Amino acid sequence: MYKTNxxxxxxxxxxxxxxxxxxxxxLLLAGHNSPGGGFVGGLMTSGAVLLMYMSYGIEAVNKMxxxxxxxxxxxxxxxAVATGAGSFLFDxxxxxxxxxxxxxxxxxxxxxxxxxxxxxxVYFTVVGVMITIILTIGNDQ
Amino acid sequence: xxxxxxxxxxxxxxAIFIPFINKKYPNIHIGWFALFVPATLFVTLARYIxxxxxxxxxxxxxxxxxSYGINFTTYLDGLSMxxxxxxxxxxSLVVIYSIYYLSSKESLSHFYVYLLLFMGAMLGVxxxxxxxxxxxxxxxxxxxxxxxIAFWYHRKKSRQGAKKSLLITxxxxxxxxxxxxxxxxxxxTLSIREIVLTIGDNTDHPLFLPAxxxxxxxxxxxxxxxxxHIWLPDAMEAPTPxxxxxxxxxxxxxxxxxxxxxxxxxxxxxxWFWLVSGVGLLTLxxxxxxxxxxxxxxxxxxxxxxxxxxxxxxxxxxxxAALHFGYSTESVVYTQAxxxxxxxxxxxxxxxxxLFMVVGIVDHEVGTRDLRRLGGLITIMPATFTIxxxxxxxxxxxxxxxxxxxxxxFFTAALNISQLDIFALDTWGTLLPVxxxxxSVFTFVYSMIIVFQTFFGPYQKxxxxxxxxxxxxxxxVSPIILAVFVVGIFFFPNLVGxxxxxxxMTTIFPRLAVEGDLGQTITxxxxxxxxxxxxxxxxxxxxxxxxxxxxxxGIYSLFPEKWTFNELYYFSLTQLEDGSAxxxxxxxxxxxRDYLLYIYLFFIVAIGGILFYTGAFSFDxxxxxxxxxxxxxIIIVMIIAGITILFAKSRLTAVLLxxxxxxxxxxxxxxxxxxxxxxxxIIVETVTxxxxxxxxxxxxxxxxxxxxxxxxxxxxxxxxxxxxxxxLVALSVQSGKLFESISGYFENAxxxxxxxxxxxxxxxxxxxxDTMLEVVVLLxxxxxxYTLIKLKAGKEDENIExx
Numbered sequence: 001m002y003k004t005n006x007x008x009x010x011x012x013x014x015x016x017x018x019x020x021x022x023x024x025x026x027l028l029l030a031g032h033n034s035p036g037g038g039f040v041g042g043l044m045t046s047g048a049v050l051l052m053y054m055s056y057g058i059e060a061v062n063k064m065x066x067x068x069x070x071x072x073x074x075x076x077x078x079x080a081v082a083t084g085a086g087s088f089l090f091d092x093x094x095x096x097x098x099x100x101x102x103x104x105x106x107x108x109x110x111x112x113x114x115x116x117x118x119x120x121x122v123y124f125t126v127v128g129v130m131i132t133i134i135l136t137i138g139n140d141q
Numbered sequence: 142x143x144x145x146x147x148x149x150x151x152x153x154x155x156a157i158f159i160p161f162i163n164k165k166y167p168n169i170h171i172g173w174f175a176l177f178v179p180a181t182l183f184v185t186l187a188r189y190i191x192x193x194x195x196x197x198x199x200x201x202x203x204x205x206x207x208s209y210g211i212n213f214t215t216y217l218d219g220l221s222m223x224x225x226x227x228x229x230x231x232x233s234l235v236v237i238y239s240i241y242y243l244s245s246k247e248s249l250s251h252f253y254v255y256l257l258l259f260m261g262a263m264l265g266v267x268x269x270x271x272x273x274x275x276x277x278x279x280x281x282x283x284x285x286x287x288x289x290i291a292f293w294y295h296r297k298k299s300r301q302g303a304k305k306s307l308l309i310t311x312x313x314x315x316x317x318x319x320x321x322x323x324x325x326x327x328x329x330t331l332s333i334r335e336i337v338l339t340i341g342d343n344t345d346h347p348l349f350l351p352a353x354x355x356x357x358x359x360x361x362x363x364x365x366x367x368x369x370h371i372w373l374p375d376a377m378e379a380p381t382p383x384x385x386x387x388x389x390x391x392x393x394x395x396x397x398x399x400x401x402x403x404x405x406x407x408x409x410x411x412x413w414f415w416l417v418s419g420v421g422l423l424t425l426x427x428x429x430x431x432x433x434x435x436x437x438x439x440x441x442x443x444x445x446x447x448x449x450x451x452x453x454x455x456x457x458x459x460x461x462a463a464l465h466f467g468y469s470t471e472s473v474v475y476t477q478a479x480x481x482x483x484x485x486x487x488x489x490x491x492x493x494x495x496l497f498m499v500v501g502i503v504d505h506e507v508g509t510r511d512l513r514r515l516g517g518l519i520t521i522m523p524a525t526f527t528i529x530x531x532x533x534x535x536x537x538x539x540x541x542x543x544x545x546x547x548x549x550x551f552f553t554a555a556l557n558i559s560q561l562d563i564f565a566l567d568t569w570g571t572l573l574p575v576x577x578x579x580x581s582v583f584t585f586v587y588s589m590i591i592v593f594q595t596f597f598g599p600y601q602k603x604x605x606x607x608x609x610x611x612x613x614x615x616x617x618v619s620p621i622i623l624a625v626f627v628v629g630i631f632f633f634p635n636l637v638g639x640x641x642x643x644x645x646m647t648t649i650f651p652r653l654a655v656e657g658d659l660g661q662t663i664t665x666x667x668x669x670x671x672x673x674x675x676x677x678x679x680x681x682x683x684x685x686x687x688x689x690x691x692x693x694x695g696i697y698s699l700f701p702e703k704w705t706f707n708e709l710y711y712f713s714l715t716q717l718e719d720g721s722a723x724x725x726x727x728x729x730x731x732x733x734r735d736y737l738l739y740i741y742l743f744f745i746v747a748i749g750g751i752l753f754y755t756g757a758f759s760f761d762x763x764x765x766x767x768x769x770x771x772x773x774x775i776i777i778v779m780i781i782a783g784i785t786i787l788f789a790k791s792r793l794t795a796v797l798l799x800x801x802x803x804x805x806x807x808x809x810x811x812x813x814x815x816x817x818x819x820x821x822x823i824i825v826e827t828v829t830x831x832x833x834x835x836x837x838x839x840x841x842x843x844x845x846x847x848x849x850x851x852x853x854x855x856x857x858x859x860x861x862x863x864x865x866x867x868x869l870v871a872l873s874v875q876s877g878k879l880f881e882s883i884s885g886y887f888e889n890a891x892x893x894x895x896x897x898x899x900x901x902x903x904x905x906x907x908x909x910x911d912t913m914l915e916v917v918v919l920l921x922x923x924x925x926x927y928t929l930i931k932l933k934a935g936k937e938d939e940n941i942e943x944x
Contacts, residue, residue, distance in 0.1 A: 027820075031898060031901045031905075032895070032896040032897070032898055032901055032902070032905070033896055033897040033898055034897065034898055035816035035817050035820060035898065035900075036817070036820070036898075036901070037817065037898070037900075037901045037904065037905070038905075039821060039904075040817070040820045040821050040824065043821070043824040043825070043828070044824065047824065047827075070923075070927065073919075073920050073923055073924070074920075076916065077916055077917065077920055080912075080913050080916055081913065084909065084910075084913060094910075095909045095910050095913070097894060097905065097906040097909065099894065099895030099896075100895075111895055113894070113895050113896065113906075115894065115895075115896065115901075115902070115905035115906045115909070116905075118905050118909055118912070118913075119901075119905050121916065122905075122912065122916055125916045125919055125920060126916075126919065128923065129919045129920065129922065129923035130828065132923045132926070132927055133832075133922070133923055133926045133927075134828075134831075134832075136926055136927050136930045136931060137832070137835055137836075137926065137930065138835070
């Protein structure tokens with residue numbers, strides 16, 4: 001069978017995918033104070049992963065990223081629920097979020113919020129769901 | 142007095158144990174255990190006869206649902222005493238009879254469980270003082286009777302008969318329930334005793350008449366009154382002990398009991414009088430008239446039961462006229478009809494029970510109940526013949542049997558009532574004794590048919606299934622006891638009158654009884670009165686009609702089969718089924734398009750209608766922002782794309798145009814300063830467009846649908862109407878702000894949640910619960926797609942629903 005030579009695509013992908021992933025992480029972390037958040041970050045991450053799948057093929061990416069994306073869904077959901085349930089430890093209502101300012105050696109003073117953990121759960125779920133859906137449909141014969 | 146409550150519960154408890162005992166002692170006929178229950182109850186209740194006759198009554202309450210006033214209250218007085226003795230007494234005899242009648246191959250534990258259920262329910266009906274509890278037991282009798290009629294459920298006719306009786310009695314029961322609810326609304330109590338005490342002030346209540354009619358409906362359906370009598374002949378498919386017990390002595394008398402019990406509530410009203418006595422007389426005539434044409438002995442007895450019940454019912458109707466007056470010697474005369482009704486109630490139970498058992502014996506020993514095949518059995522079964530003779534002659538109203546006494550009293554009552562000048566009786570009153578007399582003539586004729594066609598004439602050996610022989614002794618025990626009662630009551634009627642009927646009269650005429658004695662003495666010989674001449678006339682004309690019956694039987698062919706109520710019942714049943722099937726089929730088309738049409742039509746009519754009728758539509762542009770150039774251009778693009786989708790020739794075009802819409806919305810989000818939304822919208826739109834393309838890659842070419850123009854027009858109208866309604870609603874909502882937005886609170890997001898992005902703070906902090914559940918939605922969608930595609934049932938898998 002004739003195999004396409006998609007050298008340009010692969011080369012640019014290896015560059016773009018990293019930029020995309022970086023942007024996705026930025027969106028996730030910046031969500032609390034500027035546009036972004038777990039949902040968009042997750043979508044962007046899945047976009048990056050999908051781009052890799054498109055240019056390198058499923059087998060290569062599976063070797064590169066040995067992650068079962070289906071398991072990401074319950075992990076993300078568990079994080080989100082655990083963030084909510086964690087408020088019980090401090091005797092406050094379910095899903096009470098809190099935040100504080102801490103001084104970390106390298107970064108200086110930064111803000112840490114429990115809402116961030118919740119966003120992380122959302123992020124994982126979105127990544128898991130999006131890639132699962134597209135891969136299952138794509139692999140279907 | 143707790144005894145009565147326990148008496149109701151005992152049969153139910155016994156019914157629970159019957160299957161276990163049957164399993165443990167398979168060699169002993171389980172009927173002997175069942176017999177223990179009614180016999181004990183009969184003895185226990187009979188011990189109260191003297192105190193009840195002394196005017197004492199017993200009330201006992203067990204709380205059931207006290208907050209609604211529904212309590213298990215029992216009330217033992219003269220009226221319930223008569224019925225309870227009939228239920229337990231005849232119940233015992235029927236159990237003895239059934240022990241010999243049913244072979245041990247039948248599923249006996251079912252039979253006795255149903256029978257005991259019925260017995261307990263029936264006792265509950267007659268003892269209950271609370272109308273809701275009465276209704277519960279009333280329906281229990283219907284259900285247990287349904288189970289008993291279909292005891293031989295492998296026969297089609299049994300199932301049909303059971304279904305018919307259930308449909309008719311339950312519909313009447315529902316009517317009765319509504320009547321009860323109305324009545325409790327009028328009287329503000331659920332206790333019958335309290336209703337009787339207070340109803341005098343409420344007779345002009347608007348619900349009084351509907352309540353009366355509905356309760357009568359219940360009583361008429363249960364007691365097989367015209368035109369609801371059609372279930373009773375079909376119920377004859379039940380085993381004969383069941384017919385003897387339920388369909389002659391007890392269940393069909395539940396309606397009579399209800400009428401008697403509610404006579405102090407509704408009696409004295411013209412509607413009640415005419416309905417009860419009129420329907421009763423009509424039933425008396427129609428039942429006796431139809432009994433003669435029957436060729437099956439049990440069907441004949443069924444029609445005769447219908448006829449006799451009509452007679453009892455009409456007497457209760459006539460007696461209710463006495464309540465129209467205050468107490469005086471005159472009005473006491475009219476209570477005589479009620480007295481006669483109660484007397485005949487007892488008499489009918491004795492002789493009809495005996496007759497059914499006789500028929501059962503004949504059927505059991507000869508193998509047929511067909512009158513055309515029977516004959517000449519007198520020498521073979523002399524004992525059975527004697528009992529049949531006693532029963533039939535008593536039913537015909539001949540001395541020296543108890544039926545004679547009650548028939549005489551019936552004539553007296555009818556004659557007395559026809560003298561009254563209330564309730565338009567001066568016009569129509571003379572009809573009452575005439576119809577009563579004609580009905581009695583027919584009664585005489587069919588009573589003779591039972592005796593003479595079965596036991597006299599030639600013995601047709603070749604036509605019978607079994608070689609005829611005498612009945613076993615055990616089967617004869619119960620009918621003999623009943624026959625002894627038939628004769629005994631004739632010679633000592635005043636024992637029954639004093640100890641059983643007089644206390645019951647006090648219940649039915651509570652206000653009259655306070656002021657004087659309602660007791661009657663029954664005299665066997667009352668001189669040469671008009672009623673005696675009427676009886677002689679009955680015998681003379683009846684004998685004449687019986688002898689020449691072959692000459693006038695042609696009269697029955699005047700009524701073709703098509704015109705019977707039975708046919709009407711089946712016709713309306715099939716019409717109902719066909720009609721509902723047609724209606725359902727007309728709108729449940731199976732096309733999604735039609736269902737969407739209904740949904741949109743509902744939306745248009747409900748929302749649009751409300752908007753229109755409440756005048757909620759408002760249109761106010763004053764507070765609105767000016768529309769900029771950017772917005773205009775984006776909106777025009779969207780309009781063009783939206784309209785073009787409708788005319789797209791290929792699927793790809795439609796998908797891409799849909800994408801245009803999505804990206805335009807994202808641009809609008811940017812313009813309206815919603816960066817998070819815009820980001821998400823762009824990515825989601827991209828992903829969905831890709832998904833669309835992936836899916837449609839596998840789909841066949843988009844064919845132009847050649848829908849009829851009419852459908853297209855309807856679609857156009859519906860879609861435009863939905864759009865208009867939606868826009869109107871949106872405009873009205875926009876223009877009519879009722880209060881300030883709460884968004885001011887969220888502007889403090891930095892202090893409260895430590896986030897400068899308000900949207901994200903709302904999603905992750907203020908309203909994180911929603912977000913969590915949306916993540917769950919995503920999870921479900923992902924798993925759904927995964928399972929849909931990965932797990933496929935093979936095509937060869939059988940569809941269970943289609944089996």
